[in-house]
Amino acid sequence: MSVKTASCLCGGIKVEINGDPFLRNLCHCSSCQKTTGAAFGSLAAYMADQVTYVESEPSLLKTFIDTSPESGDVLKRSFCGRCGSPVRVQRGCKPDTLIVPVGIIDGDKTAFKPQAEFFCRGKANWVGDIQDSMTFDAAPPKYPPV
Numbered sequence: 001m002s003v004k005t006a007s008c009l010c011g012g013i014k015v016e017i018n019g020d021p022f023l024r025n026l027c028h029c030s031s032c033q034k035t036t037g038a039a040f041g042s043l044a045a046y047m048a049d050q051v052t053y054v055e056s057e058p059s060l061l062k063t064f065i066d067t068s069p070e071s072g073d074v075l076k077r078s079f080c081g082r083c084g085s086p087v088r089v090q091r092g093c094k095p096d097t098l099i100v101p102v103g104i105i106d107g108d109k110t111a112f113k114p115q116a117e118f119f120c121r122g123k124a125n126w127v128g129d130i131q132d133s134m135t136f137d138a139a140p141p142k143y144p145p146v
């Protein structure tokens with residue numbers, strides 16, 4: 001089984017990921033745009049027991065309860081209290097899963113090519129299409145969609 005590591009910008013939070021995500025997607029919703037500071041979120045979703053978080057000091061991992069998502073769900077968005085990197089998203093309706101922002105995963109990102117794009121109604125028109133990726137105007141009717 002493949003093991004990957006991830007970390008926040010300052011290295012205070014280290015992550016070990018066992019195996020592959022059950023979904024790789026982009027999200028163009030305004031909540032993901034705000035929290036990433038980018039035009040869209042690039043995300044990898046796992047079963048919660050595949051991913052382990054280790055803090056270099058107690059309480060470094062902070063969590064913001066995000067009630068703003070366009071999906072209507074409530075998200076627990078966790079980040080490093082020292083450097084601010086987003087490191088985890090947990091969906092209120094899917095507590096046995098968690099989402100890792102692809103940008104914090106160490107090394108090459110080739111394996112994280114998105115299978116789907118959510119909330120394309122908010123997609124910037126200068127972002128190109130991804131080959132063989134499903135697109136949804138809003139949230140997909142079922143999750144995961146693939």
Ligand SMILES: [Zn+2]
Nearest residue numbers: 008010080083
């Ligand atoms: Zn950090």
Ligand SMILES: [Zn+2]
Nearest residue numbers: 027028029032
């Ligand atoms: Zn989103």
